Every structure is written in C-alpha cells, then in structure tokens.
Amino acid sequence: MKKEVKIEGMSCGHCVMHVKEALSELDGVNNFDVEIGKAVIDGDVSDDAIKAAIDEAGYDVVEIITK
Numbered sequence: 001m002k003k004e005v006k007i008e009g010m011s012c013g014h015c016v017m018h019v020k021e022a023l024s025e026l027d028g029v030n031n032f033d034v035e036i037g038k039a040v041i042d043g044d045v046s047d048d049a050i051k052a053a054i055d056e057a058g059y060d061v062v063e064i065i066t067k
Helices: 013-024 047-056
Strands: 002-008 028-035 038-043 061-064
Touching: 002 047, 013 028, 013 038, 013 047, 047 061
Parallel strands: none
Antiparallel strands: 002 038, 002 061, 028 038
C-alpha cells in the first residue's frame, strides 16, 4: 500500500535526513522516498505510526493520502 504524506516544516536536506531516519525505524515500511515537504511510503504501516514518527522527528504531518 502506498501513502503520500504531506509534511510541514521541512526546508532543507538536513530536514529530509531527519524524516528518513524516523521512517526507517518503522516496522512495515518496505520502501520510502522523502523530498522537502513530502514523503511517499510503500508498506503496511498505520497512519498513526507515520504521524508519530514524523512528529517525533520535529515536523508536522498535514495530510496522509492512501493510494
């Protein structure tokens, strides 16, 4: 299952690195791509887990769209 996550507060490559580290620790994530302002996640992981990981990294999830 693919999910597109819109993220607020990311403004540079350093921010992207923090979000990548947070997502890499989630069980159920098979693959992901992070750019400034968004992430695309492939895997069976709950929206709550995604939001918690990104919040803990210091950024705000604006929206999660399941594709």
